[in-house]
Amino acid sequence: MESPGEFPTQKDTSKNFSNEASVVFVLGGPASGKGTQCPKIVEHFGFTHLCVGELLEEETKSGSENGKMIRNFKLEGKIVPSEVTVGILQQAMQQSENKKFIIDGFPRNEENLATFEKTVKVEPEFVLFFDCPEEELKRRLLNRNQGRADDNPVTIEKRLKVFKESTLPVINYYSSKGKINAQRSVEQVFEDIRNVFSKLNPGSKGASTI
Ligand SMILES: Nc1ncnc2c1ncn2[C@@H]1O[C@H](COP(=O)(O)OP(=O)(O)OP(=O)(O)O)[C@@H](O)[C@H]1O
Ligand SMILES: O=c1ccn([C@@H]2O[C@H](COP(=O)(O)O)[C@@H](O)[C@H]2O)c(=O)[nH]1
Numbered sequence: 001m002e003s004p005g006e007f008p009t010q011k012d013t014s015k016n017f018s019n020e021a022s023v024v025f026v027l028g029g030p031a032s033g034k035g036t037q038c039p040k041i042v043e044h045f046g047f048t049h050l051c052v053g054e055l056l057e058e059e060t061k062s063g064s065e066n067g068k069m070i071r072n073f074k075l076e077g078k079i080v081p082s083e084v085t086v087g088i089l090q091q092a093m094q095q096s097e098n099k100k101f102i103i104d105g106f107p108r109n110e111e112n113l114a115t116f117e118k119t120v121k122v123e124p125e126f127v128l129f130f131d132c133p134e135e136e137l138k139r140r141l142l143n144r145n146q147g148r149a150d151d152n153p154v155t156i157e158k159r160l161k162v163f164k165e166s167t168l169p170v171i172n173y174y175s176s177k178g179k180i181n182a183q184r185s186v187e188q189v190f191e192d193i194r195n196v197f198s199k200l201n202p203g204s205k206g207a208s209t210i
């Protein structure tokens with residue numbers, strides 16, 4: 001990446017759906033706690049949680065050609081091609097009654113972001129970034145025990161490398177407003193998240209609490 005100017009920044013509001021939708025991207029290393037905290041944001045702030053890794057996993061169960069490709073990419077810790085991911089994500093957004101979304105684990109790289117902005121035409125309100133040291137991520141990954149095929153030592157190393165090389169530049173592009181210290185208890189982490197969401201501009205599309 002040469003400069004932040006490489007990223008698409010211009011908001012195109014030509015689509016109705018885009019004018020209504022409010023999006024927060026939730027990013028952080030593997031096992032930084034995104035999937036643990038997102039249900040709490042749903043409960044307290046009325047967003048719909050779209051976990052892109054899980055949406056991709058559902059596609060692997062469909063038996064489609066894309067599904068087979070996605071399974072291989074996940075096992076290699078690689079980022080699935082943007083047009084596939086954004087197509088699946090856009091469909092999930094359009095099928096939702098809600099128009100407030102926390103999008104967990106996306107965008108993974110600059111191309112993901114550019115494809116999302118070009119296709120979905122929504123700019124995020126902000127990016128919630130779970131900042132956590134690599135040693136803690138590894139400890140959590142090796143202890144997660146949720147039967148994930150990609151939670152093995154070889155794939156874990158690949159996922160961490162991809163995170164540092166491809167996802168961190170996207171995170172660094174956004175302001176630090178949503179940066180959370182994720183190496184604390186689940187409750188302490190949520191207190192910081194609550195503060196960030198509570199400070200959403202009252203005029204913002206995602207501002208109301210429930
Ligand atoms: N604050 C925390 N302190 C200690 N352990 C945590 C904390 N938050 C989550 N965990 C644990 O760490 C593991 C990973 O959490 P989680 O699945 O929420 O991470 P994630 O960011 O969604 O990971 P991935 O990107 O791989 O989907 C889980 O076993 C979870 O219980
Ligand atoms: O936007 C995305 C999100 C995920 N992937 C692939 O899925 C796995 C697991 O994702 P988690 O968010 O850690 O659950 C990830 O390693 C990628 O292979 C993707 O390609 N694009």
Ligand SMILES: [Mg+2]
Nearest residue numbers: 034035051053
């Ligand atoms: Mg997760």
